[in-house]
Amino acid sequence: MIDHDIIVIGGGLAGLRAAIEAYQLGADVAIISKVYPIRSHSGAAQGGINASLGFDDSWEAHAFDTVKGSDYLADQDTVDVLCKEASERVIEMENWGCNFSRQENGKIAQRPFGGAGFPRTCFAGDRTGHNLLHTLYEQVLKCNIKIYSEWLVTKLVIDKGRCAGCIAMNMADSKLGAFRSKAIILATGGYGRIYQRSTNAMINRGFGISLAYMAGVALEDMEFVQFHPTTLLGTNILITEGARGEGGYLFNKDHERFMSNYAKDSMELAPRDIVARSIQKEIDEGRGFPGGYVHVDLTHLGKDVINERLPGIRQISIDFAGIDPVKEPIPVQPGQHYSMGGVSSDINGRTPMPGLYAVGECACISVHGANRLGGNSLLDTVVFGRRAGIDAVDYIKLIQKADGDKLIEAFRQEEGRLQGMFGGEGGNFASIRDELQQIMQEHVGIFRNRKGLEHALDEIRKLKKRAAKLRVQSKVKVFNFELINALELQGMLELGHIITIGALAREESRGAHYRTDYLERDDGHWLKHTLAYKDVEPRLEYKEVNIGRFTPQRREY
Amino acid sequence: MVQLTIRRQDGNTIWYETFDVEEKPGMTVLEALFQIQEKQDGSLCFRYSCRGAVCGSCAMLINRKPVLACRTQLSAVKSEVILESEKEEILLKHSSKDESKEDVLVEPLPNLRVIRDLIVDMDHFYRLVNSIEPWIHVSEKTGYEENIIEPSMQIQIEKYTNCILCATCHGNCPAAARDDKYLGPAALAKVWRFCLDPRSRREDVDKLTSQVNSKEGVWGCDVVYKCVAVCPKKVPPTTAILKMRENTKSKSD
Numbered sequence: 039m040i041d042h043d044i045i046v047i048g049g050g051l052a053g054l055r056a057a058i059e060a061y062q063l064g065a066d067v068a069i070i071s072k073v074y075p076i077r078s079h080s081g082a083a084q085g086g087i088n089a090s091l092g093f094d095d096s097w098e099a100h101a102f103d104t105v106k107g108s109d110y111l112a113d114q115d116t117v118d119v120l121c122k123e124a125s126e127r128v129i130e131m132e133n134w135g136c137n138f139s140r141q142e143n144g145k146i147a148q149r150p151f152g153g154a155g156f157p158r159t160c161f162a163g164d165r166t167g168h169n170l171l172h173t174l175y176e177q178v179l180k181c182n183i184k185i186y187s188e189w190l191v192t193k194l195v196i197d198k199g200r201c202a203g204c205i206a207m208n209m210a211d212s213k214l215g216a217f218r219s220k221a222i223i224l225a226t227g228g229y230g231r232i233y234q235r236s237t238n239a240m241i242n243r244g245f246g247i248s249l250a251y252m253a254g255v256a257l258e259d260m261e262f263v264q265f266h267p268t269t270l271l272g273t274n275i276l277i278t279e280g281a282r283g284e285g286g287y288l289f290n291k292d293h294e295r296f297m298s299n300y301a302k303d304s305m306e307l308a309p310r311d312i313v314a315r316s317i318q319k320e321i322d323e324g325r326g327f328p329g330g331y332v333h334v335d336l337t338h339l340g341k342d343v344i345n346e347r348l349p350g351i352r353q354i355s356i357d358f359a360g361i362d363p364v365k366e367p368i369p370v371q372p373g374q375h376y377s378m379g380g381v382s383s384d385i386n387g388r389t390p391m392p393g394l395y396a397v398g399e400c401a402c403i404s405v406h407g408a409n410r411l412g413g414n415s416l417l418d419t420v421v422f423g424r425r426a427g428i429d430a431v432d433y434i435k436l437i438q439k440a441d442g443d444k445l446i447e448a449f450r451q452e453e454g455r456l457q458g459m460f461g462g463e464g465g466n467f468a469s470i471r472d473e474l475q476q477i478m479q480e481h482v483g484i485f486r487n488r489k490g491l492e493h494a495l496d497e498i499r500k501l502k503k504r505a506a507k508l509r510v511q512s513k514v515k516v517f518n519f520e521l522i523n524a525l526e527l528q529g530m531l532e533l534g535h536i537i538t539i540g541a542l543a544r545e546e547s548r549g550a551h552y553r554t555d556y557l558e559r560d561d562g563h564w565l566k567h568t569l570a571y572k573d574v575e576p577r578l579e580y581k582e583v584n585i586g587r588f589t590p591q592r593r594e595y
Numbered sequence: 596m597v598q599l600t601i602r603r604q605d606g607n608t609i610w611y612e613t614f615d616v617e618e619k620p621g622m623t624v625l626e627a628l629f630q631i632q633e634k635q636d637g638s639l640c641f642r643y644s645c646r647g648a649v650c651g652s653c654a655m656l657i658n659r660k661p662v663l664a665c666r667t668q669l670s671a672v673k674s675e676v677i678l679e680s681e682k683e684e685i686l687l688k689h690s691s692k693d694e695s696k697e698d699v700l701v702e703p704l705p706n707l708r709v710i711r712d713l714i715v716d717m718d719h720f721y722r723l724v725n726s727i728e729p730w731i732h733v734s735e736k737t738g739y740e741e742n743i744i745e746p747s748m749q750i751q752i753e754k755y756t757n758c759i760l761c762a763t764c765h766g767n768c769p770a771a772a773r774d775d776k777y778l779g780p781a782a783l784a785k786v787w788r789f790c791l792d793p794r795s796r797r798e799d800v801d802k803l804t805s806q807v808n809s810k811e812g813v814w815g816c817d818v819v820y821k822c823v824a825v826c827p828k829k830v831p832p833t834t835a836i837l838k839m840r841e842n843t844k845s846k847s848d
Binding site for chain 2: 073074076077078079081082126127129130132133134135137138139140141142143144145146162163165168169172176177179180210239240241272273275276346350353354357358359466467468510511512513514516517518519520523
C-alpha cells in the first residue's frame with residue numbers, strides 16, 4: 039500500500055496547480071498521471087488565458103461576458119470567483135516564468151477573443167498552454183513533488199461514504215498499486231475522443247470522469263459539449279480563436295463573409311457555439327467547399343503579424359495540411375473541443391463525495407454553463423486547481439486515514455477484473471470505438487433532435503453489450519496498450535450514454551446544446567443543471583442554477 | 596500498401612518485423628502505427644498523446660532520422676533512400692520484406708535505453724534536464740506585480756521556451772551517444788533560457804553558468820549542429836552553447 043495525504047490524478051494545468059498549492063501548505067501530496075505531465079493536453083491550448091488586467095476593464099465585465107456566453111447556465115457565485123481571482127493567477131504564472139507575449143511597454147499583452155467585450159486574453163504567441171504547462175511543471179520540480187508517471191488509475195475507492203484512495207496500474211509492468219489517501223483531487227481532463235472529429239489529444243478519453251461516475255458521484259451538465267468553429271480539415275487540429283482575434287476572416291465557397299448573416303455586430307468574434315453552428319449551417323446548405331469546410335483567411339494580416347502572433351498556426355497548417363496561411367486561406371470545419379459538463383463540484387472543487395475533488399475540464403464547477411468562452415478554460419484550471427489544493431489541505435486535517443481493509447479488498451477485486459479481461463476472441467477495441475465516435479458525431483453533435491438521439495441511445499446500448507465481451511489477446515506486461523484501450527473504452531461508452539440521455543431529456547436549445555426540434559431557450563422549464571447518477575441506465579436529476587447579479591436575458595451578439 | 600519495418604524488442608530479444616499498412620491521404624507515421632496496433636498486433640507499443648506536434652511524446656527514428664512520428668507524413672518518407680550500409684544488413688536478415696513495396700524503417704530513439712519496442716527510457720533524459728534545476732526562484736509572494744519585460748527579450752526567450760522536451764536532439768547528438776553524463780542539447784538550451792530571463796536571480800544565473808562550464812556541459816558539445824537540424828520546434832541549442840562558451844571565456848579573461 040502506498041500512502042499520501044493528498045493524491046492528485048492528472049498532470050495537466052489543474053492537477054499541477056492543485057499539487058503546488060497543497061505542497062506549499064505543507065501536505066504530503068503526490069501526482070498520478072497516465073502520461074508524463076508535460077505530455078498532457080493542457081499543452082495544446084493555443085489562444086490564451088483571460089484576466090481583466092486593463093485599467094479600463096473590470097472583473098465584473100469579465101463576469102458578465104462569461105455569464106452571457108454561458109447562456110445563463112453558469113453558477114454566478116463561481117463565475118465571480120473565476121473573474122475576481124484571474125489577474126492574481128495570471129500574474130503569478132508570469133512571476134513563475136511564463137513567457138507571455140508583451141506590449142511595447144513591457145507589460146503582458148492581451149488580444150480580443152470571442153464573446154468578450156474587451157481584449158482581455160493574455161497569451162504566449164499561440165502556444166499559451168504549452169508555456170503555462172512547462173512553467174507549472176518547473177515549479178512542481180522545484181517543490182520535488184512525487185510523480186507517479188505512466189500510471190493509470192482504474193478505480194476510486196470509497197470507504198464509509200468517503201473517498202479513501204484509488205487503485206492504479208503501473209503501465210510499465212501492468213502491476214496494480216493500492217494508494218491510500220485522505221483526499222483525491224481529480225484533474226483528468228476531457229473526453230473529446232468519444233467524437234469522430236475532435237481537437238483533443240488521443241489520450242483524452244474521459245476516463246477520470248467515468249471513474250467518479252462509477253464511484254457514485256453525480257456528473258453535471260454532460261449534454262453541453264463545445265464544438266470549436268475552426269479545426270483543421272483532415273486532422274481536426276485546433277486553429278485558435280486567436281486567428282480570428284488577430285483579424286482573420288471566415289469565408290464560404292462564394293467568398294462571402296457569412297458571419298454577417300448570423301452575428302452582425304460580433305462577426306467572427308461571436309461566441310463559439312454561434313460561430314460553430316453558422317459554419318455547420320453554411321456547409322449543410324451547400325455553401326461550404328466540397329468535403330465540408332470553409333476558409334479562415336489570414337493572408338491580409340501579412341507575414342510579420344502571422345509569424346509573431348500565430349507562428350504555431352502557420353507551422354500546423356504547413357505540417358498537417360500543406361498550406362501556408364501567409365499565402366492561402368486555411369480549410370477549417372467545426373470539431374468537438376471541450377466539455378462544459380463534468381464531475382459535479384463546487385466553488386472549492388469539492389464534489390458531493392467527501393474527500394473527492396474535481397477541477398479543470400473533468401469538473402463542472404459550473405463556470406462555463408452551456409457554452410464556454412475562449413480563454414476561460416486555462417483560467418479555470420489555475421483558479422480552481424489552487425482553491426481545491428487549499429480546501430483539501432484543510433479537509434485532511436479533520437480526518438483520519440481509512441484503515442485500509444477496503445482498499446485491499448478493492449485491490450483484489452481490480453486484480454480479478456483485469457485478469458478476466460484477457461482471453462481469446464471477443465471483439466475489437468477499434469471497431470467499437472469507431473462506431474461510438476461516428477454515432478456521437480452524427481447524432482449528438484452540433485445539431486440534435488429526438489429521432490437522432492433515440493437512435494444514438496439504442497446504438498450505444500448495443501455497443502456496451504459488445505464491449506462487455508471484449509477480450510485482450512496480448513499478454514505482454516510492459517506497456518500493454520490493448521489492455522489500456524479495453525479499460526478506457528468502457529468509460530468512453532458510459533460517457534457517450536450519459537451525454538446522449540441528457541441531450542434527449544433537455545427539450546430546449548441553450549448554448550452548445552441545440553435541438554432542431556426545440557429551437558428556443560426555455561428558462562421556465564430548463565434553467566437548471568442536469569445531474570446524472572449511476573444506475574442500470576444513467577438516472578437524471580436536476581438542480582437549481584445560482585443566479586446572481588445578472589438576470590437571464592435574450593442572448594444576442 | 597506501404598510497408599513499415601519496425602524494430603521490436605522485448606527484454607533482450609530484438610527483431611525486425613514488417614507490417615503492411617493501408618495508406619490514406621495525409622496519413623502520418625503515427626497513424627500507421629495505430630493501424631498496426633489496432634488491427635494487426637496489439638502488443639506493439641509506442642508513446643503518443645497530442646498527434647499535433649506539440650506534446651513531444653512520439654519521438655522516434657524514422658528512416659534513421661529522429662523525428663516526431665505524428666509530424667511525419669507517410670508519403671514523405673515511404674520512398675526515401677537510406678544511405679547507411681547497415682540498413683541492408685538489417686533488412687537482409689528479415690525475410691518477409693517485399694522488395695517491390697515502398698518501405699519505411701521505424702526504430703526507437705537512440706542514446707536512450709529501450710524499454711520495449713519503440714518506448715525508451717525517458718527518465719534518463721528528464722534527469723539530465725532536471726539536474727540544472729530548471730525553474731525561476733520566487734521568494735516573495737507571487738501574483739501581485741508583473742515583471743516588465745521588453746518585447747524583444749520575450750522573443751529571444753521564446754526561441755528556447757518553444758522546446759517541448761521530445762528528446763529528438765538527444766537522439767541525434769554525438770556527444771550524448773558517447774557520454775551519458777553529458778547534459779545534452781535540451782538541458783543546455785534550457786540553461787541559456789534561464790540565463791536570458793530577467794526574472795532569474797543573479798545568484799542562480801551564476802550557479803548555472805559555473806555548472807555548465809565543464810566537459811559535461813558546454814565544453815562537451817561537438818558543435819556539429821545535429822540537434823538544431825532535427826528540432827521540430829526550431830530551437831537552436833548549439834547557438835545557446837556557443838553563447839555560454841563565450842560568456843565563460845570572457846569571465847575568465
